[in-house]
Amino acid sequence: MKHRKHAGRPPGRITILGGGAAGLAAGYYAASAGLDFTVLEAEESAGGMCRTRSCGDFRFDLGAHRFHDQDSRLTQEMKDLLGERLPVIEIGSQIYSEGRLIDFPLSPFNLIRNIGPLGAMNAGLHLISARLGGRGRDADNFERFAVHKYGRPIAKRFLLNYSEKLWGLPCGRLSLDVSGKRLKGLSLTTFLLEAFTSGRIKTRHLDGAFYYPEGGFGGIIDGLTGFIGPGRIRTDSRVTRVLHREGRVTAVELNGRETVETDRVISTLPLPLFISMMDPACPPQIASLAASLSYRSLILVMLMIDRESVTRSGTVYFPDPEFPFNRVSEPRNRSGRMSPAGKTSLLAEIPCGGKGAACPDDEAGAVRSVVDSLARIGWIREADVIGKRVERLEHAYPILETGHAVKVGRILKYLESFRNLRLIGRNSLFKYTHFHNMMRQGQAVIEEGFKAR
Numbered sequence: 001m002k003h004r005k006h007a008g009r010p011p012g013r014i015t016i017l018g019g020g021a022a023g024l025a026a027g028y029y030a031a032s033a034g035l036d037f038t039v040l041e042a043e044e045s046a047g048g049m050c051r052t053r054s055c056g057d058f059r060f061d062l063g064a065h066r067f068h069d070q071d072s073r074l075t076q077e078m079k080d081l082l083g084e085r086l087p088v089i090e091i092g093s094q095i096y097s098e099g100r101l102i103d104f105p106l107s108p109f110n111l112i113r114n115i116g117p118l119g120a121m122n123a124g125l126h127l128i129s130a131r132l133g134g135r136g137r138d139a140d141n142f143e144r145f146a147v148h149k150y151g152r153p154i155a156k157r158f159l160l161n162y163s164e165k166l167w168g169l170p171c172g173r174l175s176l177d178v179s180g181k182r183l184k185g186l187s188l189t190t191f192l193l194e195a196f197t198s199g200r201i202k203t204r205h206l207d208g209a210f211y212y213p214e215g216g217f218g219g220i221i222d223g224l225t226g227f228i229g230p231g232r233i234r235t236d237s238r239v240t241r242v243l244h245r246e247g248r249v250t251a252v253e254l255n256g257r258e259t260v261e262t263d264r265v266i267s268t269l270p271l272p273l274f275i276s277m278m279d280p281a282c283p284p285q286i287a288s289l290a291a292s293l294s295y296r297s298l299i300l301v302m303l304m305i306d307r308e309s310v311t312r313s314g315t316v317y318f319p320d321p322e323f324p325f326n327r328v329s330e331p332r333n334r335s336g337r338m339s340p341a342g343k344t345s346l347l348a349e350i351p352c353g354g355k356g357a358a359c360p361d362d363e364a365g366a367v368r369s370v371v372d373s374l375a376r377i378g379w380i381r382e383a384d385v386i387g388k389r390v391e392r393l394e395h396a397y398p399i400l401e402t403g404h405a406v407k408v409g410r411i412l413k414y415l416e417s418f419r420n421l422r423l424i425g426r427n428s429l430f431k432y433t434h435f436h437n438m439m440r441q442g443q444a445v446i447e448e449g450f451k452a453r
């Protein structure tokens, strides 16, 4: 196939591979620093998993998103970028378990109220015996860690079932890194404190407040792309090959037919994909390590509902295996602009694929299973559904199996030998990270300025 070369390229150009949150973060800080750069994005629009889709008068994020206020400087930057379009939303999340809604993250007092005194006593005894049985820091997989932290009954009912559904592996094979921040709160101390004060002393772990842009999380993406400006983000530009020579990436091939030379590269592409596109091919042991990493996908079922409201939750988590989805959110509870007046919508996330397994193709079946489940628990009637749409999100979660960190470390070490290449992003670094992490990584890679290694 004939390749077209770009002429007149100024020296020092940065090529950013992937226009999701991480690529746009790098672009945002590169634009702030007055650098010369291009973002190459495979899809017809930038934003990756942080986009918001319009379906007529309804709007849906690609999975329930929220902007976590974890870094005050970044939060201020995003507030400056979006102004009043980034309000704080106060809404809690729940777990739907055995017909009840229980606060999430788990709150001891609320939990005791919902599982009853006998259930609480049983859970308490298991928790104490788990604590006496060993040290949490010795736990080498998520199951051991969760059982140590909560005792088996609580861990099984609320965390292990949920995590198995989400990650597609038994929890004994999952790394501790899958917990993210979900396990904060229910320490033995907070448990006793809340229990003995009947909830008057309430622990401060119900993170029910977060920032959310009016009209969808994609508002942040619009803010970033607006700042970066036209002409610097090339959409419909899928990287198909990464050409390198003597420890430098020299060019990337786009859509299998065009070659773009480069001085410096920031990749946000999924790590195994990047490795598989390297030309010349990387050493076989690196290729086989990369090929052993995999990602979980999501089938997103978006239902438009002819009712004003269904839930009062930010997100409802469904750990029980009888439900095909792991969580359901009602976009209107985040922003009134997500659905037209008098109507609402629901977004169900069905995890699938990974570790060699493919996601089912049957979209109508996915919709049916969601509608049937929600009708069974009395949330909606089939006749309420006035519209539906199904989207697939690939590379939604890097599957954090025990031992993944060693593999990833070896691959990243190999890639560090390329002097003009840097990796950032959730799927590129194979880490369970969030939007604010993407922004910080983008800032660091630009500020670090590709100093010689």
Ligand SMILES: Cc1cc2nc3c(=O)[nH]c(=O)nc-3n(C[C@H](O)[C@H](O)[C@H](O)COP(=O)(O)OP(=O)(O)OC[C@H]3O[C@@H](n4cnc5c(N)ncnc54)[C@H](O)[C@@H]3O)c2cc1C
Binding pocket: 017, 018, 019, 020, 021, 022, 023, 040, 041, 042, 043, 046, 047, 048, 049, 050, 062, 063, 064, 065, 066, 067, 068, 237, 238, 239, 240, 268, 269, 270, 298, 349, 393, 395, 396, 397, 424, 425, 426, 427, 428, 433, 434, 435, 436, 438
């Ligand atoms: C269901 C769900 C809910 C989430 N909720 C939150 C939340 O509430 N708060 C939060 O902070 N974070 C949340 N996250 C995490 C957040 O979405 C990610 O951290 C973030 O989107 C990662 O950005 P990224 O750029 O690394 O990856 P991506 O968003 O995947 O971007 C990668 C980009 O590269 C492009 N690309 C892929 N291959 C090629 C190629 N060959 N050539 C060119 N381009 C290519 C893709 O099209 C994509 O645009 C959630 C994630 C999921 C899945």
